Amino acid sequence: MFEYRDGILYCEDVPVPEIARKYGTPVYVYSRREIERRISKLKSVFGDVPHLIAYSLKANNNPILLKIIKDAGLGADTVSVGEVKLALDLGFEPEKIVFAGVGKRRYELEFAIEKGIKSINVESYEELLLIDEIAKALSRPVAVALRVNPDVAPKTIDKIATAKKTSKFGIDMETARHIFSNFKSGYVQIRGLHVHIGSQIFEYEPYIEAVEKVAPLVNGKLEFFDVGGGFGVDYEGDGREFDFEGFKKYVVPRILELADEVVTEPGRFIIAKSSILVTEVLYRKPHFIIVDAGMNDFSRPAYYGARHRIVNVTLKGRKKEAVGVGGPVCESTDVFGKDFELEIPDRGELLAIMDTGAYGMSMASNYNARPRPAEVLCEGKSYRLIRHREPLEDVLWRGVQE
Numbered sequence: 001m002f003e004y005r006d007g008i009l010y011c012e013d014v015p016v017p018e019i020a021r022k023y024g025t026p027v028y029v030y031s032r033r034e035i036e037r038r039i040s041k042l043k044s045v046f047g048d049v050p051h052l053i054a055y056s057l058k059a060n061n062n063p064i065l066l067k068i069i070k071d072a073g074l075g076a077d078t079v080s081v082g083e084v085k086l087a088l089d090l091g092f093e094p095e096k097i098v099f100a101g102v103g104k105r106r107y108e109l110e111f112a113i114e115k116g117i118k119s120i121n122v123e124s125y126e127e128l129l130l131i132d133e134i135a136k137a138l139s140r141p142v143a144v145a146l147r148v149n150p151d152v153a154p155k156t157i158d159k160i161a162t163a164k165k166t167s168k169f170g171i172d173m174e175t176a177r178h179i180f181s182n183f184k185s186g187y188v189q190i191r192g193l194h195v196h197i198g199s200q201i202f203e204y205e206p207y208i209e210a211v212e213k214v215a216p217l218v219n220g221k222l223e224f225f226d227v228g229g230g231f232g233v234d235y236e237g238d239g240r241e242f243d244f245e246g247f248k249k250y251v252v253p254r255i256l257e258l259a260d261e262v263v264t265e266p267g268r269f270i271i272a273k274s275s276i277l278v279t280e281v282l283y284r285k286p287h288f289i290i291v292d293a294g295m296n297d298f299s300r301p302a303y304y305g306a307r308h309r310i311v312n313v314t315l316k317g318r319k320k321e322a323v324g325v326g327g328p329v330c331e332s333t334d335v336f337g338k339d340f341e342l343e344i345p346d347r348g349e350l351l352a353i354m355d356t357g358a359y360g361m362s363m364a365s366n367y368n369a370r371p372r373p374a375e376v377l378c379e380g381k382s383y384r385l386i387r388h389r390e391p392l393e394d395v396l397w398r399g400v401q402e
């Protein structure tokens with residue numbers, strides 16, 4: 001959905017420089033078609049199998065994008081009362097909302113229980129006891145799933161792996177066994193199991209491994225099995241894909257032996273490749289280009305050492321050279337990387353950081369008193385602002401009055 005026409009980068013049928021002129025930079029630019037294409041792809045993996053694709057709001061929670069996702073029939077995977085509320089406000093049906101998270105507070109649980117969402121994914125025995133207490137007090141039945149830590153370590157960046165025994169997520173196997181055999185409650189019904197093994201994964205095997213590890217816990221059939229998110233995307237731009245064939249052939253049938261419905265919670269797969277972050281060149285140095293987007297706008301490179309391709313928005317046929325690209329923030333980690341092959345741009349020219357749709361805007365901050373960027377959605381030939389650039393006044397004074 002992002003391609004060059006006569007040396008100018010387009011998002012769908014919109015020339016990217018036009019968006020930058022109109023809304024300024026840095027600006028996240030999204031392609032609606034790419035989001036829809038990704039959703040169709042996922043739906044085709046499941047076909048007639050009873051399933052729920054619960055989009056993981058943490059990847060990107062722009063309300064206009066969420067509406068597109070909701071209208072396509074997807075559910076919502078949430079991790080805070082804010083995300084549960086946002087999903088409900090936008091019209092996601094409660095029966096399609098799951099709520100995970102290791103540190104849910106009492107009021108967050110109360111809210112979810114009152115709304116009757118599909119499942120609270122419980123991450124510790126103590127949380128289960130608290131849910132039971134609240135359910136009794138409210139006299140409300142509650143559907144939960146146990147999020148179990150299957151102790152698997154798929155190949156991914158260490159900082160985004162979640163299912164090793166030593167990680168903070170999920171209930172350990174022994175406690176889960178104990179709960180399944182001893183936990184009794186008049187209100188809390190354990191309807192499902194949940195595992196999430198990490199992010200940016202390409203092989204189906206770790207999913208099978210996780211399912212097999214927790215399978216002995218299942219005694220009789222569960223209502224649903226939530227196999228988490230994590231389907232990888234090709235940040236390198238080489239067309240590499242998650243092995244959906246293997247997933248469909250081996251993982252899905254195995255889950256259906258354990259449960260009536262397969263739930264997945266993809267975030268990145270749906271949204272990562274739908275967006276670029278467009279930024280203006282401020283200054284050139286011998287080995288570095290300084291741009292107006294910083295780690296507060298897009299933090300994956302600084303947080304995880306993630307590599308996102310960077311390209312010239314306008315190609316002029318100049319010789320390409322290897323240069324680093326960094327932002328204005330006063331931190332040495334505020335660099336998007338070194339050795340990008342770029343036509344050395346003049347000041348004021350635009351660069352695009354690729355594949356920034358997932359964990360881009362949702363992780364943006366106000367570090368260095370910088371307002372968060374604007375967001376624009378392209379739909380064929382038209383485009384519209386879907387989030388205003390944050391006004392500077394909102395950033396500068398949020399304290400109590402003296």
Ligand code: LLP
Nearest residue numbers: 056196199200229230231265266267268359
């Ligand atoms: N379900 C659970 C329980 C999760 O913890 C996550 C992500 C997902 C689903 C969605 O995973 P996805 O399909 O997007 O890989 N900020 C990091 C990623 C952190 C992911 C946290 N959990 C990054 O930028 O790579």
